[in-house]
Amino acid sequence: MYIIQDIMTEIWEPISNTYKEAYEKASKMDAKEIFEKLRHLEMFIVEYPDPYPKMNLLVTTGCHHAIKDGNISGCSMCNDSISRMTDSFAVVNALRHKDIDLYAKLVRLSFENKRGIIREQMGTEVVTGCDCLNEMEFPEQVFKEMFGCNGVFQVRPFRYSFEIRADSINKEKLDMMLGYLGRGRTYIEIGVEVVNEWVRNHWINKNVTDNQIETAISLIREAGCKVNANVLIGVPGLTEEQSIDLFLESVKKLIELKVDRITFHPLNRKPYTLHNFIYENLRDNDRLAEIGIANGEHTGLTWMFTAVEAMARAFEMTPQLKGNFGVGQFNIFRGSDVLAYNNDRECQCNEQLFDVIDRAMKTLDMKELMETRETMKKDKCYEEYLKLIEKQKKAGSIANTVSIVGEEVIKALWPDCWEKKIEKFKKEMESLKA
Numbered sequence: 001m002y003i004i005q006d007i008m009t010e011i012w013e014p015i016s017n018t019y020k021e022a023y024e025k026a027s028k029m030d031a032k033e034i035f036e037k038l039r040h041l042e043m044f045i046v047e048y049p050d051p052y053p054k055m056n057l058l059v060t061t062g063c064h065h066a067i068k069d070g071n072i073s074g075c076s077m078c079n080d081s082i083s084r085m086t087d088s089f090a091v092v093n094a095l096r097h098k099d100i101d102l103y104a105k106l107v108r109l110s111f112e113n114k115r116g117i118i119r120e121q122m123g124t125e126v127v128t129g130c131d132c133l134n135e136m137e138f139p140e141q142v143f144k145e146m147f148g149c150n151g152v153f154q155v156r157p158f159r160y161s162f163e164i165r166a167d168s169i170n171k172e173k174l175d176m177m178l179g180y181l182g183r184g185r186t187y188i189e190i191g192v193e194v195v196n197e198w199v200r201n202h203w204i205n206k207n208v209t210d211n212q213i214e215t216a217i218s219l220i221r222e223a224g225c226k227v228n229a230n231v232l233i234g235v236p237g238l239t240e241e242q243s244i245d246l247f248l249e250s251v252k253k254l255i256e257l258k259v260d261r262i263t264f265h266p267l268n269r270k271p272y273t274l275h276n277f278i279y280e281n282l283r284d285n286d287r288l289a290e291i292g293i294a295n296g297e298h299t300g301l302t303w304m305f306t307a308v309e310a311m312a313r314a315f316e317m318t319p320q321l322k323g324n325f326g327v328g329q330f331n332i333f334r335g336s337d338v339l340a341y342n343n344d345r346e347c348q349c350n351e352q353l354f355d356v357i358d359r360a361m362k363t364l365d366m367k368e369l370m371e372t373r374e375t376m377k378k379d380k381c382y383e384e385y386l387k388l389i390e391k392q393k394k395a396g397s398i399a400n401t402v403s404i405v406g407e408e409v410i411k412a413l414w415p416d417c418w419e420k421k422i423e424k425f426k427k428e429m430e431s432l433k434a
């Protein structure tokens with residue numbers, strides 16, 4: 001187990017306690033009782049204007065990478081699986097353990113309660129939990145309920161899309177899934193985050209190897225589906241330039257691996273993430289301020305300029321990306337998440353850059369994005385951006401930055417026993433080639 005797993009477990013501890021209490025309470029009930037208690041639940045739906053897909057976020061057990069034996073941790077930039085409904089996730093999990101068929105019915109009901117039975121052709125439907133081939137979250141019974149003969153889609157949408165962890169994919173499971181969905185016109189989204197394996201696993205806590213990603217891509221393509229890879233623009237605790245470098249390295253490799261589409265995810269600040277921890281606990285830390293990682297209100301958040309610059313460089317590097325990309329987590333979930341912004345959240349440049357990215361996605365014309373990359377340099381926020389980039393040069397290499405940030409996070413989390421943890425972390429750092 002890497003130290004990042006300890007870090008994330010510690011950050012999530014208050015929620016883990018609430019979760020365990022709710023799970024234990026629900027475990028004392030019988031399956032039918034739990035089912036009756038939850039049967040009114042509705043999935044969460046995100047409806048984008050055309051031509052974007054409709055996102056159906058089903059009520060499920062939540063992410064089993066994030067929930068292990070009741071201890072919550074998961075990827076360091078993510079809180080999707082738990083934050084929305086900690087208590088309900090725990091109760092749903094109790095039902096899943098007690099009665100797999102009732103669980104599958106509940107997942108179906110969460111869809112039906114919101115949208116009923118679909119009887120006319122729709123565009124692209126993202127129908128997802130956290131990991132749609134995880135045996136706990138998406139056993140075959142769920143596919144049967146949702147997509148069998150009497151399922152909720154009586155007419156197949158034009159295109160399906162599912163989010164699946166690369167380490168959950170194997171041929172048998174894909175065959176099972178496609179047996180219900182039919183072959184073709186299905187996208188499978190895998191979270192790659194960054195192709196640098198050390199950063200992905202020792203810092204983002206993804207726990208997915210390069211090998212698993214490459215195998216998953218081949219298997220998905222062999223099964224006749226399309227692969228969408230999700231990558232980050234902005235890695236928790238790293239500098240803007242380091243984040244751009246990791247992003248470009250990821251895009252280059254994924255194009256080589258022939259993924260069909262890449263979705264960029266600018267880093268948002270959400271509760272219970274690593275960068276939120278840095279924001280809440282270390283934004284006045286002298287060592288982090290010195291290298292520009294702690295940066296007042298802006299700590300732990302990507303700049304919009306970085307998102308635009310990263311995209312512009314990616315299109316210059318790989319023109320074939322045009323037409324095969326999307327930008328996620330960009331205009332939704334405004335609730336408790338803080339989205340990427342420039343120096344001043346109220347400055348009109350944020351809205352302007354958002355509109356440019358949005359138009360680029362719709363028209364696939366990169367000209368405006370490329371022009372804006374130049375004109376944005378006149379915005380009053382840009383001077384501050386340049387100052388920050390200059391300051392962040394002191395952070396040195398990715399290895400150096402991770403080492404400084406990791407040490408400060410460990411000291412803040414374990415003020416009485418940080419030495420041993422830092423020693424362990426330094427050992428892990430030895431294998432980081434950056």
Ligand code: SF4
Nearest residue numbers: 063066074075078130
């Ligand atoms: S990014 Fe995916 S795998 Fe990681 S914690 Fe979030 S839902 Fe789970």
Ligand SMILES: [Zn+2]
Nearest residue numbers: 347349379381
């Ligand atoms: Zn501005």
